[in-house]
Amino acid sequence: MSDNERSGPPAGGGGVLPVIREARRSDAEMLAVMLREAAEVMVSAGVEQWKPEMFTTESVLDYFGHRRLFLLTADGQPAGLFTLQGSDAAYWKERNDERYLYLHRLTVRPAYRGLDYGGAMLRCAEREAARLGKRGLRLDCVAHLPALNAYYRRSGFRFVAEQDLNRETGGRYVNLYEKEVPEPR
Template identity: 40%
Template sequence: MQSLRPSCSPIQMQKYRDLKGGKIEMDDNQSTAGAASPIEGIQIIRADQEHAVDVLRLLKGAAQWMLSCGIKQWNPEQFTEQAIAGYFVDRQVYLAVDGTEAVGMFTLQFSDLQYWGDLNDESYAYLHRLAVDVTRRGQGLGEAMLQFAVRQARVLGCKALRFDTVAHNIKLNRYYQGLGFHYKGTRDMGAGRLVNLYEHFEQARGHAKVLLRYISPADFEQLKRWSPSAEYLKQWAGPSFRYPLDEEQLKHYIEGSNHSAESESLIYSAVHSATGQVIGHISLSAIDRENHSARISRVMVDPEFQGRGAGTAMVKEVLRISFDALRLHRISLGVFEYNTAALKIYEACGFRREGNKRESALFNGQYVDCIELSLLDREWRGDAT
């Protein structure tokens, strides 16, 4: 996560000064003395100028590690003593410490016009400079700091936590999505560098707690288990796959997908937020960026979770991504006439019938119609407000 140093608003800067001076109370788990993280022995503290050496070491170390891995995100030369000194003026700096050793860090600021542009809102907290000591990688420290930052944003009275990350790293984007961060758009920072914008927010009450994250090859086995027959595979995937579903077809299916600003399809696994279990699949395909349209396709909910709101939650999140993040105008889909449960979900989400593709598919020796539905952005925004 990269940033120059956008200034805080006067209101947010006063809030920062009050908090640093002890005028705003923190809860018992987030005292100024240090908050316990989910990792035993790790405390997260607010840093000040005396910790500048630790901050510089962590950032340079993270940048060097990125270069060694061929990741062109940070450069060690960009982190100087002068730059670090500025952090303590225009943002809050946090350290994860193990005893007396600083092992991770991040910063919070309250405006980010450079990265968020017209979406910038000073009532949010913006996370930058998330870094973990190379000796502590793979231990869950990054996730622990993100969880702390989400809580801390609320303590500070912010609406939610936001951050940006490089768009081309699908694995990294998938990781953040799996932690409950929702895609809000992509920004072109020039010189071919795209960043994806994310925000952490809770789903509305009454909705199934479902997260959408980019599909991974590790999810292939689940898709194959959900396709026990040619008829069932055809029901949720149409003619796009042949039975039996196999690894080769699925690799071809996801090839070139999930580059948010460029791909013709965004392919998601639906994850139960409480357990991490993959419980569904959905894709946004045929993305036409010239005419601002796309199509929802290949929707599947684990049979154990059908009828429990998961399908509705999946469709609503894809619609939010389509209209709010990608700023599309029209979303369409098709559903076979006998699939009344799916049809009910789509119409409850605001889709309107356009017509029938008569006898367009053969099931069990009988031809069935495919009902075509669509939803426009203005209709969705009317329903969403």
């Protein structure tokens, strides 16, 4: 395992201020490792959401064609990530609105949970939406995870609707959330 794949907590314990930067294509392997790690935790906990095989280096490289990827590091170590895109008709269907920015793949590595790094990434995404002159930030969350849905509501996101993503043919239900962002000063 390389230094970039280390999953231990930041040196010196908690309290390390995270750094968030836009990811580069050269980060793809590390991002794929982080996403697979998150998926493995979900699978081992019996959570139906992500599967490790969804996240290859090639699939993450494909993200760069239609999403912006962001990497959070703590004490120089990869600790979290998220993606942003300008449209999301696949999930939002007729509600899709390009006046919003769409967040996906919010991930905090297990060793870094409880440090509000998820909140830091949400706030970063909100600032980016405001900087781009967007009305707000939108995201989806699988409907069958009440704790995760509650997290987004506590973070100021408003429930918009439940969306059926072809549940009868192996899809799922997701809850759609949005948060207005203030105009940049």
